[in-house]
Amino acid sequence: MARVEDKVVLISGGASGIGAETARLVLREGGKAVLADRDLAKGEAVARELGPSATFVALDVTQEADWQAAVAKTVATYGGLHGLLNAAGVGVRNTIEDCTLAEYRRVNDINSLGTFLGCKSAVAAIKNSVQGKTSGGSIVNISSVLGLRGSAQAMAYCASKGAVRSLTKYVALYCAEKKYNIRCNSVHPGYIDTPMIAPRLEQSWGNRTGREFLEDLHPLGRLGRAEEVANMILFLLSDESSFSTGSEFVCDGGLTA
Amino acid sequence: MSELSQQVAIVTGGASGIGAATAQLLQEAGATVIVADIQDAKDCPGRFVPHDVASEAAWQSLLADTLQREGRLDILINNAGVGGGVGNLENTTVEAWRHTEAINSEGVFLGCKYAIEGMRKTGRAKPASKGSIVNVSSIAALIGSGGPIAYSASKGAVRLLSKSVALHCAEKKYNIRCNSVHPGGVDTAILNPVWQIVGREQGKAFLDAVHPIGHIAEPRELAELLLWLASDRASFVTGAEFVADGGMTAGLQKRRIFGAG
Numbered sequence: 001m002a003r004v005e006d007k008v009v010l011i012s013g014g015a016s017g018i019g020a021e022t023a024r025l026v027l028r029e030g031g032k033a034v035l036a037d038r039d040l041a042k043g044e045a046v047a048r049e050l051g052p053s054a055t056f057v058a059l060d061v062t063q064e065a066d067w068q069a070a071v072a073k074t075v076a077t078y079g080g081l082h083g084l085l086n087a088a089g090v091g092v093r094n095t096i097e098d099c100t101l102a103e104y105r106r107v108n109d110i111n112s113l114g115t116f117l118g119c120k121s122a123v124a125a126i127k128n129s130v131q132g133k134t135s136g137g138s139i140v141n142i143s144s145v146l147g148l149r150g151s152a153q154a155m156a157y158c159a160s161k162g163a164v165r166s167l168t169k170y171v172a173l174y175c176a177e178k179k180y181n182i183r184c185n186s187v188h189p190g191y192i193d194t195p196m197i198a199p200r201l202e203q204s205w206g207n208r209t210g211r212e213f214l215e216d217l218h219p220l221g222r223l224g225r226a227e228e229v230a231n232m233i234l235f236l237l238s239d240e241s242s243f244s245t246g247s248e249f250v251c252d253g254g255l256t257a
Numbered sequence: 258m259s260e261l262s263q264q265v266a267i268v269t270g271g272a273s274g275i276g277a278a279t280a281q282l283l284q285e286a287g288a289t290v291i292v293a294d295i296q297d298a299k300d301c302p303g304r305f306v307p308h309d310v311a312s313e314a315a316w317q318s319l320l321a322d323t324l325q326r327e328g329r330l331d332i333l334i335n336n337a338g339v340g341g342g343v344g345n346l347e348n349t350t351v352e353a354w355r356h357t358e359a360i361n362s363e364g365v366f367l368g369c370k371y372a373i374e375g376m377r378k379t380g381r382a383k384p385a386s387k388g389s390i391v392n393v394s395s396i397a398a399l400i401g402s403g404g405p406i407a408y409s410a411s412k413g414a415v416r417l418l419s420k421s422v423a424l425h426c427a428e429k430k431y432n433i434r435c436n437s438v439h440p441g442g443v444d445t446a447i448l449n450p451v452w453q454i455v456g457r458e459q460g461k462a463f464l465d466a467v468h469p470i471g472h473i474a475e476p477r478e479l480a481e482l483l484l485w486l487a488s489d490r491a492s493f494v495t496g497a498e499f500v501a502d503g504g505m506t507a508g509l510q511k512r513r514i515f516g517a518g
Contacts, residue, residue: 064351096369096422101313104366112410113354120346150420150496152428158421159362159414166413169401174346246401
């Protein structure tokens with residue numbers, strides 16, 4: 001039997017990177033995926049390529065009404081909702097001295113408020129699809145290694161990913177206490193070769209390219225691939241991880257070891 | 258000479274609770290203390306300045322005023338915070354979320370940003386200045402049962418923000434340290450929403466029991482830790498997390514503790 005047979009998964013940031021790779025994997029393992037993204041052209045193209053088990057919906061993660069519409073469309077299209085992947089995010093470099101309040105708020109809105117609104121908007125629909133069933137619901141929030149460790153050059157990003165790490169545990173305990181049959185975990189990737197870090201790969205760092213610099217940070221000596229993170233996410237979305245909730249799953253080539 | 262004589266400290270939220278107890282200890286240790294709070298504090302130790310931590314303009318004027326009057330800044334205690342009521346995953350509005358973030362997360366961000374500016378300006382002129390920033394986070398950053406969801410998120414942000422600030426200052430050789438403190442239950446006004454739901458006596462008995470040490474903290478018990486981190490006794494300590502929670506996160510808990518609902 002496929003690993004997420006008949007499970008419907010809503011994916012923010014589904015048009016590219018880790019989100020799109022996860023959608024591909026969910027479909028391969030028998031599920032349905034709703035790709036939600038701000039990038040309409042790319043999102044629609046990926047959904048078309050994946051076929052009838054995938055569909056696209058426009059989503060600005062900072063807008064609660066967008067989230068409600070995305071959840072409603074998911075349930076209308078596939079008849080339920082079982083998994084949520086909060087993969088949309090923005091990677092920004094700034095320090096405590098050069099970051100403005102507006103920029104701090106923008107990064108936290110997308111990464112942290114956006115994740116909260118995803119959990120808030122999806123929880124009732126997931127509960128309705130899974131409560132009392134053997135097979136449960138699962139929410140996966142993408143934090144970062146920078147939700148575990150600080151970085152002088154990514155101050156606002158670290159704060160937002162620290163918020164995701166902490167709120168994930170709240171959601172896990174809340175759903176457990178309410179007996180919703182929904183688990184919630186955070187995933188902490190290292191540097192993954194996705195569009196989010198593409199600009200950094202091109203920059204030079206002394207006599208090295210950005211890619212060489214970032215590869216060298218990881219004990220495994222390379223960047224991660226989106227499908228490697230997607231493999232971890234699929235495990236968390238599936239019932240294989242049925243006893244894991246409120247936990248931190250690191251996928252970082254040894255970076256934080 | 259007292260340990261902190263000639264040092265200038267700002268304590269946000271210093272009118273009550275952990276802030277007031279810390280202001281008291283800093284003053285006893287010889288520091289010039291500025292109590293910056295949105296609530297009035299008539300009898301507080303040190304000098305009271307009305308201050309809204311969520312306002313960038315307020316931070317600019319607090320810094321300018323401090324440097325003009327005292328000539329330097331050595332210590333910032335980012336203690337001001339709100340509990341954020343009892344909002345849960347399903348009933349917390351965006352407005353309530355933003356209110357909590359503005360004070361607990363953006364307020365600490367602004368505090369660090371302007372304190373670094375102030376400490377840098379005065380540190381060079383007065384080499385004795387060794388800056389220390391202490392950010393009050395919470396066990397809600399560490400475990401899922403420590404408070405309402407917006408509170409958990411805001412304190413998780415403070416936890417990682419503190420590390421990034423510490424690393425930045427270290428990299429720039431600013432001689433400024435930055436750490437986060439994670440209190441468990443402390444008997445302050447932040448628990449008023451809990452008391453309103455279950456009554457103080459019953460609520461306190463419950464909270465006392467979930468702390469392995471048998472009671473929630475008096476503000477003074479946190480102030481001692483904040484004082485230590487503010488002082489040069491903690492000179493090798495930066496970017497770290499300091500838990501003072503009566504043992505609550507040392508073991509296993511089954512239940513959500515605060516903000517049930």
